[in-house]
Amino acid sequence: MDFSYSIEDEHLRTEFRAWLEGNRQYARPALGPLADEDEVSWEATLRWHRKLYEGGWLGITWPTEYGGRGGTLLQEIICDQELERAGSGIPFTGPGIWLLGPTLIHWGTDEQKKRHLRNVLSGAEIWCQGYSEPNAGSDLASLQTHSVERDGYFIVNGSKIWTSLAHHAQWMFLLTRTDSAASKHKGISYLLVDMKSPGITTSPLVQMTGAHHFNQVFLEDVRVPIENIVGQKNEGWQVAQTTLAFERSTGQERIMMRRVHDLARLSMSLSRNGHRLWDESGVRQKIGQFAAEATAIRYRGFRQLTRQLKGLRPGPEGSMIKLSATELGLRIAAFAMELLGPFAQLERADSRAIDQGIWVRRMLEARGPMIYSGTNEIQRNILGERVLGLPKG
Numbered sequence: 001m002d003f004s005y006s007i008e009d010e011h012l013r014t015e016f017r018a019w020l021e022g023n024r025q026y027a028r029p030a031l032g033p034l035a036d037e038d039e040v041s042w043e044a045t046l047r048w049h050r051k052l053y054e055g056g057w058l059g060i061t062w063p064t065e066y067g068g069r070g071g072t073l074l075q076e077i078i079c080d081q082e083l084e085r086a087g088s089g090i091p092f093t094g095p096g097i098w099l100l101g102p103t104l105i106h107w108g109t110d111e112q113k114k115r116h117l118r119n120v121l122s123g124a125e126i127w128c129q130g131y132s133e134p135n136a137g138s139d140l141a142s143l144q145t146h147s148v149e150r151d152g153y154f155i156v157n158g159s160k161i162w163t164s165l166a167h168h169a170q171w172m173f174l175l176t177r178t179d180s181a182a183s184k185h186k187g188i189s190y191l192l193v194d195m196k197s198p199g200i201t202t203s204p205l206v207q208m209t210g211a212h213h214f215n216q217v218f219l220e221d222v223r224v225p226i227e228n229i230v231g232q233k234n235e236g237w238q239v240a241q242t243t244l245a246f247e248r249s250t251g252q253e254r255i256m257m258r259r260v261h262d263l264a265r266l267s268m269s270l271s272r273n274g275h276r277l278w279d280e281s282g283v284r285q286k287i288g289q290f291a292a293e294a295t296a297i298r299y300r301g302f303r304q305l306t307r308q309l310k311g312l313r314p315g316p317e318g319s320m321i322k323l324s325a326t327e328l329g330l331r332i333a334a335f336a337m338e339l340l341g342p343f344a345q346l347e348r349a350d351s352r353a354i355d356q357g358i359w360v361r362r363m364l365e366a367r368g369p370m371i372y373s374g375t376n377e378i379q380r381n382i383l384g385e386r387v388l389g390l391p392k393g
Contacts, residue, residue: 005078016078016082023051028048052090060072096171099129102243107242112227129174145177147189159218167215172192172195176236186234200222202216290328319383327370
């Protein structure tokens with residue numbers, strides 16, 4: 001693999017680094033999709049999103065006619081690297097840029113692209129994802145939300161759950177069954193739904209951390225114009241797989257190495273029996289093992305990048321990254337609990353909490369990523385069947 005950068009790429013790096021330095025008062029840390037966003041911090045996240053857009057630093061690879069920069073994938077990687085170097089990241093304002101945008105670029109009509117893509121990049125439209133349901137999470141194809149076509153509309157009824165940022169969103173992309181007689185992977189359609197439509201109710205789901213990030217969304221006779229379908233009617237599963245491929249291949253490899261560095265710093269700040277925990281060989285060996293695994297995940301990410309540089313869609317590497325990174329994240333958090341000892345019980349509201357209680361929060365959140373974007377059991381099935389060629393269980 002040769003990921004050398006051209007002179008033009010390095011000029012872009014220099015330009016973006018200078019821009020970040022000049023705008024660091026607006027920067028927000030890369031909080032991720034499970035962040036606890038009160039209204040004040042949510043507005044700060046939106047400001048950072050809009051500032052990046054105004055500077056031309058969002059949608060690096062998106063076509064210029066939709067507000068993007070028309071750049072290369074390597075240039076997008078450069079911008080990610082510089083954001084990480086600055087201790088920041090692309091603000092999480094929902095899955096619009098992350099999932100919907102690439103899906104619409106691939107599947108959307110010209111009208112859908114013109115209507116939504118620039119608004120997604122600018123932050124004028126906040127989106128949420130209507131996939132999981134109370135009885136269709138791991139087995140997404142068993143979804144029961146259904147629609148009938150009538151007078152130029154799809155009439156949608158059902159419920160979606162674990163819907164991130166639905167309480168902030170103006171739009172939702174959702175899966176709905178439009179042919180109940182078809183097999184479960186057929187007869188599904190992919191719709192764009194205005195969250196202001198009559199018949200939509202959003203109910204908060206409070207996490208064990210006390211954060212309100214998830215929601216349940218109820219849809220009762222919601223009218224969705226037929227032109228809001230993405231792809232063909234009853235062929236939405238294919239569109240949904242495109243979205244899921246992007247969902248499983250976004251930045252986990254960088255997050256894990258940051259966690260390892262954070263863990264090393266934690267061990268250097270804690271003492272036991274008169275010496276730093278970092279000075280214990282067992283602690284260093286454990287952190288070294290985590291670092292080796294994070295490095296392997298990083299190189300797996302390079303394989304994914306190679307596919308994309310060749311113009312291919314994300315492949316099974318996304319499932320590998322998702323599976324290994326989320327399980328590594330859980331083990332890192334659990335080891336941090338061991339290092340903290342009794343201080344692991346203190347949350348951020350306690351003045352005695354170490355690192356403002358971030359480690360106990362990470363521990364409480366750690367199983368969430370193993371469930372969303374397709375559970376880790378599903379990822380094992382994907383890898384077994386599609387990579388190893390094993391028969392279906």
